[in-house]
Amino acid sequence: MATDLSLNFEATELRLGPPGNGDSAGKGIGKRGFSETVDLKLNLMEPAPLDVPASTVKDTGVDLTEKLRGSNAVADPAKPPAHKAQVVGWPPVRSFRRNMLATQSSKGNNRSEEGEKNAGATYVKVSMDGAPYLRKVDLNMYKSYQDLSNSLEKMFSCFTMGQCGSQGINFLNESKLMDLLNGSEYVPTYEDRDGDWMLVGDVPWEMFVDSCRRLRIMKGSEAIGLAPRAVEKCKNRS
Amino acid sequence: MTHDQPSAMSIDSDDNAPPDPSPAASAVGSTKQRPDLQAAFTDDVLESVLRFVTHRRDRNAVSLVSQAWYKVEARTRSEVFIGNCYAIEPERVAERFDRVRTLVLKGKPRFADFDLVPHNWGAHFSPWVRAIAQRGFQWLERVSLKRMSVTDEDIGVLARVFPGFKELSLVCCDGFSTKGLAVLAGGCRQLRGLELIEDDVVDDGVDWLACFPETTTSLVSLCFDCVECAVNFDALESLVARSRSLKKLTLNRHVSVGQLQRLMLRAPQLTHLGTGSFSPDPNAPDQEVDLVSAFNACKFLHCLSGFREILAEYLPAISPVCANLTSLNLSLADITAAELEAIVFQCHKLQLLWVLDSVRDRGLQAVASTCKDLRDLRVFPVDPREDSEGGVTEVGLVAISEGCRKLQSILYFCQQMTNAAVVTMSRNCSELTVFRLCIMGRHRPDHVTGEPMDEGFGAIVRYCKKLTRLAVSGLLTDRAFMNIGMYGKTVQTLSVAFAGDSDMALKYVLEGCPNLQKLEIRDSPFGDAGLLSGVHHYCNMRFLWMSSCRLTMSGCQEVARSLPHLVVEVIREREEQGDDDSVEKLYLYRSVSGPRNDAPPFVSIM
Numbered sequence: 130m131a132t133d134l135s136l137n138f139e140a141t142e143l144r145l146g147p148p149g150n151g152d153s154a155g156k157g158i159g160k161r162g163f164s165e166t167v168d169l170k171l172n173l174m175e176p177a178p179l180d181v182p183a184s185t186v187k188d189t190g191v192d193l194t195e196k197l198r199g200s201n202a203v204a205d206p207a208k209p210p211a212h213k214a215q216v217v218g219w220p221p222v223r224s225f226r227r228n229m230l231a232t233q234s235s236k237g238n239n240r241s242e243e244g245e246k247n248a249g250a251t252y253v254k255v256s257m258d259g260a261p262y263l264r265k266v267d268l269n270m271y272k273s274y275q276d277l278s279n280s281l282e283k284m285f286s287c288f289t290m291g292q293c294g295s296q297g298i299n300f301l302n303e304s305k306l307m308d309l310l311n312g313s314e315y316v317p318t319y320e321d322r323d324g325d326w327m328l329v330g331d332v333p334w335e336m337f338v339d340s341c342r343r344l345r346i347m348k349g350s351e352a353i354g355l356a357p358r359a360v361e362k363c364k365n366r367s
Numbered sequence: 368m369t370h371d372q373p374s375a376m377s378i379d380s381d382d383n384a385p386p387d388p389s390p391a392a393s394a395v396g397s398t399k400q401r402p403d404l405q406a407a408f409t410d411d412v413l414e415s416v417l418r419f420v421t422h423r424r425d426r427n428a429v430s431l432v433s434q435a436w437y438k439v440e441a442r443t444r445s446e447v448f449i450g451n452c453y454a455i456e457p458e459r460v461a462e463r464f465d466r467v468r469t470l471v472l473k474g475k476p477r478f479a480d481f482d483l484v485p486h487n488w489g490a491h492f493s494p495w496v497r498a499i500a501q502r503g504f505q506w507l508e509r510v511s512l513k514r515m516s517v518t519d520e521d522i523g524v525l526a527r528v529f530p531g532f533k534e535l536s537l538v539c540c541d542g543f544s545t546k547g548l549a550v551l552a553g554g555c556r557q558l559r560g561l562e563l564i565e566d567d568v569v570d571d572g573v574d575w576l577a578c579f580p581e582t583t584t585s586l587v588s589l590c591f592d593c594v595e596c597a598v599n600f601d602a603l604e605s606l607v608a609r610s611r612s613l614k615k616l617t618l619n620r621h622v623s624v625g626q627l628q629r630l631m632l633r634a635p636q637l638t639h640l641g642t643g644s645f646s647p648d649p650n651a652p653d654q655e656v657d658l659v660s661a662f663n664a665c666k667f668l669h670c671l672s673g674f675r676e677i678l679a680e681y682l683p684a685i686s687p688v689c690a691n692l693t694s695l696n697l698s699l700a701d702i703t704a705a706e707l708e709a710i711v712f713q714c715h716k717l718q719l720l721w722v723l724d725s726v727r728d729r730g731l732q733a734v735a736s737t738c739k740d741l742r743d744l745r746v747f748p749v750d751p752r753e754d755s756e757g758g759v760t761e762v763g764l765v766a767i768s769e770g771c772r773k774l775q776s777i778l779y780f781c782q783q784m785t786n787a788a789v790v791t792m793s794r795n796c797s798e799l800t801v802f803r804l805c806i807m808g809r810h811r812p813d814h815v816t817g818e819p820m821d822e823g824f825g826a827i828v829r830y831c832k833k834l835t836r837l838a839v840s841g842l843l844t845d846r847a848f849m850n851i852g853m854y855g856k857t858v859q860t861l862s863v864a865f866a867g868d869s870d871m872a873l874k875y876v877l878e879g880c881p882n883l884q885k886l887e888i889r890d891s892p893f894g895d896a897g898l899l900s901g902v903h904h905y906c907n908m909r910f911l912w913m914s915s916c917r918l919t920m921s922g923c924q925e926v927a928r929s930l931p932h933l934v935v936e937v938i939r940e941r942e943e944q945g946d947d948d949s950v951e952k953l954y955l956y957r958s959v960s961g962p963r964n965d966a967p968p969f970v971s972i973m
Contacts, residue, residue: 215753222481222747225565229675233675263652323703323705
């Protein structure tokens with residue numbers, strides 16, 4: 130533990146991701162970037178991700194490896210049926226109501242639109258545990274999970290750095306450091322149309338954009354089943 | 368009285384009868400044969416008795432007895448209802464009913480709501496307001512308009528000319544702006560009610576809320592949720608504070624949840640509330656709002672609507688009023704099943720519920736398990752496109768039918784349905800008077816059996832003995848219409864779209880449904896033969912609308928020739944039609960005033 134206390138900035142940097150011996154350059158110890166959590170196309174660093182609570186957050190018991198492979202294999206999202214020409218005044222929803230719902234969606238309330246690329250915006254709120262305010266992103270601006278993760282990292286890096294700044298360096302208290310390490314594993318989750326909280330990255334990107342209503346970058350300790358494991362890992366590391 | 372006598376219309380109709388009683392009726396009241404009647408039925412006596420006759424159909428019958436009775440009835444009628452503003456000239460109404468307190472007018476056909484009636488088609492309120500202003504109408508207190516074009520000047524006349532004017536209700540109207548509202552607010556000292564529902568109000572930048580008198584007002588009802596302009600909140604708050612009688616308040620989306628809370632605390636006597644945006648002020652998103660106390664304070668609230676840009680976290684705040692809630696309109700709130708459950712499980716007294724299909728079948732199951740008193744259910748689509756995913760299915764429909772046995776009215780948008788589910792509803796919900804099912808994909812069959820939806824709708828007309836209004840959808844053959852003609856004896860309003868195989872379908876309905884008043888048809892393969900099969904009945908109806916069917920000019924002209932009291936309008940929008948005999952849109956209605964004089968160029972009257 131002693132040696133690790135000379136942690137440089139990066140090492141204590143609160144990154145988004147589960148623990149692990151992150152060894153890609155510049156990523157620091159133990160914290161995988163958001164991108165690595167969710168970008169299924171990258172080789173995952175170590176088996177550790179498979180223990181990530183995805184299987185506990187929302188899983189019917191299917192081995193996560195299977196799922197990841199399966200998802201990787203799915204190249205295309207479900208193709209929508211051939212698009213019929215829209216007929217005037219059909220379905221018979223009053224223009225008044227149509228306009229109201231359209232205004233809502235453009236204002237950023239989450240509505241998913243089936244199949245085709247949404248011509249308008251699909252704004253979703255992004256919250257990160259511990260951050261003082263939320264952000265909003267337009268999911269249509271991104272083409273992939275990687276894209277989204279890069280943007281989110283930039284967006285929330287100020288919080289992680291800030292938090293470090295005020296607590297990290299001067300911070301020698303062992304239990305508080307443990308907290309930091311425990312709580313510093315961020316798991317990206319999202320609420321889908323049914324109101325259930327899911328792990329980001331399981332479904333193809335387009336399907337995710339369709340069903341995602343909001344994003345929450347959760348502290349690992351909040352994600353079920355993660356905390357004990359994290360503590361273990363920290364102990365092992367030190 | 369034969370069918371083509373104008374007076375016959377009044378008995379079957381909702382509209383005001385033309386004045387001339389038949390000779391037979393006059394004889395009844397004639398004092399030559401019955402001198403004893405002259406003594407018994409003086410005008411005063413008759414007036415007192417007639418006060419108890421309220422329904423317009425009864426009043427129409429009374430007016431036919433004799434000239435004397437006609438005059439007394441006209442003097443004592445308090446509400447005049449005109450179901451089609453073109454059925455009679457305003458001057459005739461003004462002349463006959465000069466003491467009326469309430470005027471109710473309906474204008475454009477309902478398909479105007481779906482952009483099928485061109486802009487500027489008509490239904491102007493101006494000739495009406497002019498006619499009644501000229502005749503005095505000193506007693507006028509209430510005007511209620513639906514689908515009419517109303518100008519700011521018209522509203523100005525109402526505010527200035529009629530000393531007792533108290534209530535204005537505009538539903539699905541257009542043509543006016545915030546300027547008109549300002550004139551009404553400022554000019555009408557005794558205003559009790561201003562109800563604007565789904566109107567298209569032009570934003571003139573006028574701060575109309577600030578125009579109400581500075582003293583206490585008599586306002587009982589203020590509904591402006593459809594007014595899209597920003598509001599001066601201070602003026603609104605002050606207005607609510609000095610309107611001690613205010614019971615109904617529906618706010619527009621510019622009122623944030625924090626402002627809502629303040630208003631509720633000012634008006635704890637409210638019974639009806641439209642909540643506005645139900646989300647935080649965009650300039651102060653993290654502001655803490657104690658909504659629960661506000662709802663706790665409003666102990667008389669039983670009707671909620673609004674939730675225009677709802678932040679779902681706030682919804683549970685309505686819990687204090689749920690136990691007493693009879694009406695809940697969440698039809699602009701994109702919420703999940705779980706979010707609905709959190710409140711609906713407490714709403715045991717709910718009679719009216721409007722929701723979006725975002726609540727899914729699961730949400731409807733929750734409703735079915737709790738709301739045993741439900742009478743009116745509407746499920747609207749979040750994504751109102753033909754090929755959208757659709758949130759609810761036959762599962763939700765069956766659940767509702769099993770849980771809500773007292774259901775009277777249902778409007779259900781879905782993408783898939785089965786005959787079995789519709790049949791189940793027909794057996795479970797015997798109180799149904801309104802059944803409107805909209806399967807959004809055109810020509811969709813039963814998604815399990817692949818059969819047309821004939822059986823389901825057949826069961827509805829067969830087993831729902833009180834059915835007065837029906838809207839059909841999905842894949843339907845002539846057989847469905849045969850069933851409607853055979854069993855739909857109480858049906859008054861029928862909406863048909865993308866259905867049927869041939870003219871026989873239309874014939875079945877027109878020959879089989881004696882109470883049919885309003886028939887609206889679009890995109891169905893019905894031609895002149897079908898149209899002509901209804902000639903015996905059109906004068907008993909309020910209107911017939913047919914668009915994108917297979918009608919021709921000759922067919923429409925023949926109908927017009929056979930029925931002189933019918934106005935047959937052909938609407939042609941596309942200029943390249945030229946000599947083409949086909950008719951894109953037909954709108955026919957009975958009238959005692961002949962062809963209207965304000966028809967725009969794209970309307971031809973046969």
